[in-house]
Amino acid sequence: AQSVTQPDIHITVSEGASLELRCNYSYGATPYLFWYVQSPGQGLQLLLKYFSGDTLVQGIKGFEAEFKRSQSSFNLRKPSVHWSDAAEYFCAVGANTPLVFGKGTRLSVIA
Amino acid sequence: NAGVTQTPKFQVLKTGQSMTLQCAQDMNHEYMSWYRQDPGMGLRLIHYSVGAGITDQGEVPNGYNVSRSTTEDFPLRLLSAAPSQTSVYFCASSYGQGSGNTIYFGEGSWLTVV
Numbered sequence: 019a020q021s022v023t024q025p026d027i028h029i030t031v032s033e034g035a036s037l038e039l040r041c042n043y044s045y046g047a048t049p050y051l052f053w054y055v056q057s058p059g060q061g062l063q064l065l066l067k068y069f070s071g072d073t074l075v076q077g078i079k080g081f082e083a084e085f086k087r088s089q090s091s092f093n094l095r096k097p098s099v100h101w102s103d104a105a106e107y108f109c110a111v112g113a114n115t116p117l118v119f120g121k122g123t124r125l126s127v128i129a
Numbered sequence: 130n131a132g133v134t135q136t137p138k139f140q141v142l143k144t145g146q147s148m149t150l151q152c153a154q155d156m157n158h159e160y161m162s163w164y165r166q167d168p169g170m171g172l173r174l175i176h177y178s179v180g181a182g183i184t185d186q187g188e189v190p191n192g193y194n195v196s197r198s199t200t201e202d203f204p205l206r207l208l209s210a211a212p213s214q215t216s217v218y219f220c221a222s223s224y225g226q227g228s229g230n231t232i233y234f235g236e237g238s239w240l241t242v243v
Contacts, residue, residue, distance in 0.1 A: 022171075027169070060236070060237075061219065061234050061235065061236040061237050062172075062219065062234045064231075064232075108171060108172065110172075116162055116174050116177050116187060117172075117174075117221075117232065118174075119164075119171040119172040119173075120171050121169055121170055121171040122169075122171050
């Protein structure tokens, strides 16, 4: 069965520092991979997605993610974090099935 | 273009009461689903539908019923609410069952059962 693991429950970074959020997945076929962001009290916003092709995908708000098949990973990165990036981030996997979500990583940004 | 519309946005229920969370989409999407979100648990699939008249269970279906009489609507029913159903509920839709299709989420419904 497919599953998603986000090892970090909570991460705190300084504003301007780089960020990497980890995501590992288990899936029986070629996966479609997603990162969503959720601000407090809000719905989900799609940051980026990987279907095929170039393993480095660019998203909105300056985020990018790299698909590494050998490591079953799809880590999210941002070179310089802004205070407005404080939110919860969810990795998800799916193809011809409903999406399966990780449990999320909460990002705090300090001055 | 309204996208995916969920109502109500907030609701407080007493244990044992019933209610329906409404979900409507105006994009002619075949595929619709309901998730619940709980702290530290991410989003878990409750029920989904691949088209009018077809529904199936997800990871956490107990205590919930769904129906899909039209393409546009996919209501989620709680027949006898329990405190364990206190959660945030999200409805989602896409053109097809495959997640390769862009998935649109509603803004969520915050439900508290006391």
